[in-house]
Amino acid sequence: MSESRNGRWRRTGAMLAAAGLLALSGSALATNQSQQRQQGRNANQSAKHEARTGKVDCRAANEKSNSQCRHEKRDTKQEGRQQKRDIKY
Numbered sequence: 001m002s003e004s005r006n007g008r009w010r011r012t013g014a015m016l017a018a019a020g021l022l023a024l025s026g027s028a029l030a031t032n033q034s035q036q037r038q039q040g041r042n043a044n045q046s047a048k049h050e051a052r053t054g055k056v057d058c059r060a061a062n063e064k065s066n067s068q069c070r071h072e073k074r075d076t077k078q079e080g081r082q083q084k085r086d087i088k089y
Helices: 002-061 066-088
Strands: none
Touching: 002 066
16 A cells, blocks of 8 residues: 555656646746747847938938838838848747
């Protein structure tokens, strides 16, 4: 009878240890994903800011048409989106 109790305690302990390891690995994964999302957001936001200032500078210089300035802004924002994708994957 004492052997069966020891066996139960061992199994229970092993199951708790396995559950603990699973929980720790899941939280580590979530932390890593969170950091990647934050880095992606930062890259995207900085690209948007760069695009805005670039368009303002382009229009102030008056060397290009408004459509050319818009195209440059669009390209800059697209580069930021690609950086975000590269960070996340």
